[in-house]
């Protein structure tokens with residue numbers, strides 16, 4: 001198509017066609033790079049837990065380790081964790097490769113937030129965390145109910161995981177002239193300033209969270225970011241270590 005581009009033909013269409021082919025080639029190469037990076041990441045993430053499992057099982061077979069109930073339960077936990085990881089990765093691939101079909105409808109945000117938040121009440125109570133919800137009513141956006149719920153649940157799960165006992169989690173919904181603004185505020189462990197720009201990258205986990213027994217793999221926020229983007233929205237984070245974090249989402253209001 002390089003040569004096609006050079007022809008000063010009277011056929012404007014051929015020139016335009018060449019441009020679109022060029023654009024298509026660029027997109028394909030971008031997708032190819034994304035796919036390669038993702039498969040590298042996936043094998044990296046799965047290789048080490050698999051190696052651990054394998055060596056433990058070999059030791060059990062060889063009789064070097066006793067198959068105690070506790071040991072078997074730990075192996076099982078690891079398999080459950082890897083299964084979750086595979087499911088999350090599957091989800092991320094679907095979303096990133098734009099196979100995601102949103103079922104758009106007019107959404108009452110206060111209502112949707114309530115539904116998601118209500119599901120967290122027992123969990124928060126069990127950890128002595130105060131969960132506060134303040135929503136202005138009559139705020140509508142065009143969105144996919146299930147996907148929005150997925151966004152809210154992921155952010156609430158993180159707020160829960162990274163907030164210590166007796167903390168406070170607030171969800172506040174407001175609006176300005178043309179946007180709905182949702183803030184998830186917690187009094188948790190916070191995120192280092194230098195880490196803030198990485199938290200939405202897949203597999204990124206803060207040092208603190210890596211040492212916590214929360215079982216995540218650093219995929220939740222990348223799914224959230226893609227879902228917010230699919231809704232034409234934006235998500236930002238602000239945080240102070242030891243004080244807490246604020247995740248802010250902005251969506252265009254439905255007309």
Ligand code: ADP
Nearest residue numbers: 158159162199205206209216217218219220221
């Ligand atoms: P995961 O929680 O599985 O590690 P996420 O993609 O959901 O993965 O989050 C990425 C990282 O961002 C976490 O490991 C943690 O370091 C940081 N993080 C996310 N939410 C919070 C929060 N509310 N408070 C403190 N740190 C957070």
